[in-house]
Amino acid sequence: MNEAPYTLSHLDALESEAVHVFREVAGELERPVLLFSGGKDSIVMLHLARKAFAPAALPFPLLHVDTGHNFPEVLGYRDRTVLEYGLRLHIASVQEFIDDGRLRERPDGTRNPLQTLPLLDAIERHRFDAVFGGGRRDEEKARAKERVFSLRDEFGAWDPRRQRPELWQLYNGRHAPGEHVRVFPLSNWTELDVWQYIAREKIELPAIYFAHEREVFARDGMWLAPGAWGGPREHEPLQRRMVRYRTVGDMSCTGAVDSEAATVEQVIAEIAASRLTERGATRADDKLSEAAMEDRKREGYF
Template structure:
């Protein structure tokens, strides 16, 4: 189910022949090849410019593609970066299992910043709605500072959300890990400026110019394994604020929220308390690609409750240090 499949529905062969825009040259890159080449260049640029980079890896599809690109960028040598995951304690078990298998398979080092540890110490408090996604900022920023990471790779894409659309590929964070859009640097001709003062660091987004459809087409072309929750399956869910949420001990369902057995899949994966499933019959990569191509809602706009807290919810969190 998670291996490469026919992607004729996507309209792109993923090969090296032909390109968009009518160029029939056998040496022209397809759009996926061009995106891959750009991302590989970014990884190598960071490896040459920074001393202690780290890759954010949650086991979600974007971080999976990002790690796959990093493996390609440095093959046959090992990836010269460790991984970092901010664990809310409310993650999907299937995704955590995938994360741990991947780390073991590639012999990588994984740093985990636990939201639960901060709650147990009284540094953070549970929110009334049960979601822990907004609580990730402090564990993330303190782990970056403690480990002295100077470049942090994230899987954010500009098509996901309007605050992320403002980001450069290299995005400077101050000594408090905060983001100031006014300090964005120009990136003409793919020239990236990684200069930063002591205590500052740079967030790096190799998938900035990818779309959700690009990600799925690339997964199909490369035969990348994914957690099974990205494909249609039966699950106990309940409806809240127009989204199907997974029942669990994080605080749902409440009185009046009935649990139903539905066939669903996930377009994006985060905290169980704020990540909604979509009803779907897509059990293969080709089915998912067809479904995404027809969608008129971004994955975060359709299935992430934490982005619906306010009109500027994501930008507010980014200014505080969130990705």
């Protein structure tokens, strides 16, 4: 009797690829670090990393570039997670760089573009040679161009012309002194894949990702939350609406979407019907120009 060949589901295949990437980096490079903000992609990335090395402890620390304008729910989740799993967390603070004059506050109050200098400073100070990030190719055009292993020069800058081939999942982490590698284990995942994996693995998320009533105001076609970053202005009245967040970042540039999706299953159904990427729909910093993300990546941004 012929048995049907064993095949992996698409989520199993994505999980296997990500676990392989984590193990490759741990075996090939000396001082990796995982970017962790408490956002859904970094949460899934941490879940995969813990799976990759279980039952041992995670062999590298976490790093959060804190803008000072983060959502309180997300920061609370970050701190609970670090405490629960006994993880090591480094925090690079944008506010510290503003306070000591190394950075200047932008007129629009947005701090996302200000993350580059604190990130590069932390990489240099701790001598990290590999930095895991949760970027996915479906999010944005510049991220679609990037390899799983992305070489950065001694200034942290990305040059698309220096990208290396990655045939047969063979990754090259070789780099000169002062350079480092950005690594994207979720490169081939989509937003829908992430949510389906969250459902399958029963991963807890901050409540901000599910429909809840919140005070927001309209600006540039998005619902923004009020905060110390400078919103709303006089002509931007506050409203209470049922919203949720598809992505989380600096409060000044991360918009909410109208939604009634209060469970993981309802979110999956909502995303499956959507025709807008999460960053295209809710991130003002990516709407500055067609090449906004690519310009920032060339300067050292993630």
